[in-house]
Amino acid sequence: AQRVTQPEKLLSVFKGAPVELKCNYSYSGSPELFWYVQYSRQRLQLLLRHISRESIKGFTADLNKGETSFHLKKPFAQEEDSAMYYCALSGFGNTGKLIFGQGTTLQVKP
């Protein structure tokens, strides 16, 4: 079964500390992975996707097919990074389907 697991509901760090938001997936096909973010009182929006291999707002994520993981990392957290982060799985052809994890709330303390 296709599934995305984000094991931490809440991750609390101090400003300047490194951040790693964990994401594991289960999918026998060729996965496409994304991170979506929702800041307070804003809409859910795309943060980054693994095919782009880009760094957005200092965040990076590497797809590790051996460990079936797509962890989101940032070396130095900032207070404005506080938000809800969702890992999402696609790769089901032209079905339009995106499977989300349950989300992790990142709280960056001053």
Next chain:
Amino acid sequence: DAMVIQNPRYQVTQFGKPVTLSCSQTLNHNVMYWYQQKSSQAPKLLFHYYDKDFNNEADTPDNFQSRRPNTSFCFLDIRSPGLGDAAMYLCATSRDRGDNSPLHFGNGTRLTVT
């Protein structure tokens, strides 16, 4: 700004009373999606429209229907809401269905069933 707009932000309905949620977009995207998100759970895809082609998820209850009268608008109809249907309903659009087309979300409608 091109965007996805959901109305209303909050909707209260009574048990069994039909309710319609609306979504409009100015992005001219081909695909429109409806997701249901219950408290502390992941958003779950209910169905999507690719242009006029309706695509239902296998586990979406029959109680949920959708209409897309034109490119810009899409509606979610809940024929007989139950208490278990209380949730945040998210509309999203994408240019295409492929993985290179990210989703653009609206702010959501929070549905309360009394």
